Amino acid sequence: MPFSDLVFTCCGGITFVLVPFAGYVRLFEATVIMFLVASLIFLPPLLAKKLLSRRPSAQTVSTLASVAVCVAAGLARYRLEISSYVKYLQQSIDASRPDEEILRHGYLFYKGSTNERAEGSPTYTREWRRVPHVVDDVLSPSEAAMVSSMLLDRREDFIHVDHLAFALPFFTYGPYWGYHQYSEDHNHNTGVPRPTHETKLTSVYVEYPHAVEKLRGGMLADFSVVYSRVRRALKEALNATSIEYLPGGRTGVPGFHIIPSSLAWSYQLFRFHFDESYEQLMEKVVNEHGVLLDEGACDDESRISFTLALDMPDEESGLNYEHLCYSLERQRYKVGSMVIHAGKLVHAIGHWPYGGYSKNRITLQGFGFRCGGKWYVYW
Numbered sequence: 001m002p003f004s005d006l007v008f009t010c011c012g013g014i015t016f017v018l019v020p021f022a023g024y025v026r027l028f029e030a031t032v033i034m035f036l037v038a039s040l041i042f043l044p045p046l047l048a049k050k051l052l053s054r055r056p057s058a059q060t061v062s063t064l065a066s067v068a069v070c071v072a073a074g075l076a077r078y079r080l081e082i083s084s085y086v087k088y089l090q091q092s093i094d095a096s097r098p099d100e101e102i103l104r105h106g107y108l109f110y111k112g113s114t115n116e117r118a119e120g121s122p123t124y125t126r127e128w129r130r131v132p133h134v135v136d137d138v139l140s141p142s143e144a145a146m147v148s149s150m151l152l153d154r155r156e157d158f159i160h161v162d163h164l165a166f167a168l169p170f171f172t173y174g175p176y177w178g179y180h181q182y183s184e185d186h187n188h189n190t191g192v193p194r195p196t197h198e199t200k201l202t203s204v205y206v207e208y209p210h211a212v213e214k215l216r217g218g219m220l221a222d223f224s225v226v227y228s229r230v231r232r233a234l235k236e237a238l239n240a241t242s243i244e245y246l247p248g249g250r251t252g253v254p255g256f257h258i259i260p261s262s263l264a265w266s267y268q269l270f271r272f273h274f275d276e277s278y279e280q281l282m283e284k285v286v287n288e289h290g291v292l293l294d295e296g297a298c299d300d301e302s303r304i305s306f307t308l309a310l311d312m313p314d315e316e317s318g319l320n321y322e323h324l325c326y327s328l329e330r331q332r333y334k335v336g337s338m339v340i341h342a343g344k345l346v347h348a349i350g351h352w353p354y355g356g357y358s359k360n361r362i363t364l365q366g367f368g369f370r371c372g373g374k375w376y377v378y379w
């Protein structure tokens, strides 16, 4: 079974190691730093307990003294990196809490008052702004397992989403343009500066158009069955005449999130967000990547997000979203089923309990919107 190794290499040469009881972590300076930060938290009480016990043996004292010297040397050597990592953790935890502004946005969206076109919009956005819509049996469990295994074999081409995950294992197969934007106001921006360490295929360094050119054709060919099932399911659910990829071939097709196990995922570190606005979409995907569309005919309230569950680490796994006035709910995912919701629904990948090192969360992820009579999907 893939990802059951002690060490695996992905993303053009990045190594992840398995830490007992904690899951995978990227092997680079940050790993050392993470351990130093953990020692800062766990070592002082341990030291105090041992040293204050009635008669610590000479061996205990000398072992603790050498550990303390090593940790102190490490702290001195990496003090800048440690403070930036602690800042990253703080920002990550802060950013994953749904803040007042995001909840308010969600509430107004739920009430349908953010946009006067909302009331005139078709049922799919009016219903799916309230709760995600589930389409069962898009793939059978065995088909989903086969797709997951095919994906894990492509780990060389994974992109590590390092601007969000730092040293934690969070990958895409196929680029999502939103992960490769660095504007100040981008909703995934953590405020952490670009890392200076050497990286390979990571969200920070990968160029979206380049990754599209490299992977798009192969993805469409190798996963043609998945794409045709997803398009068929969307067509039926949306009552659409056709589901197409954005024209021009320079934008990504729906891709995959691959999240191997980590104890960290048992905390709500994934951020609450709503998907990029229609205006951002038009500006970036359409204008920058040369997609020709009759923008006037596009429905800016139609933006949807869809997720097909391919492998789930736990039966609790799913999507956290804001339902009703400021209350958070969980939409559980079932392998082979697809969940569709309005892009403006406030949502986040939901946390799940750590269940061992071989539990992956693998999904197909895409977005769509309607222009004239056609629906377009992309990533």
Ligand SMILES: O=C(O)CCC(=O)C(=O)O
Residues within 6 Å of the ligand: 257, 275, 305, 307, 318, 319, 347, 348, 349, 350, 363, 365
């Ligand atoms: O994987 C999921 O459950 C949702 C992913 C998501 O929120 C996104 O890609 O915007």
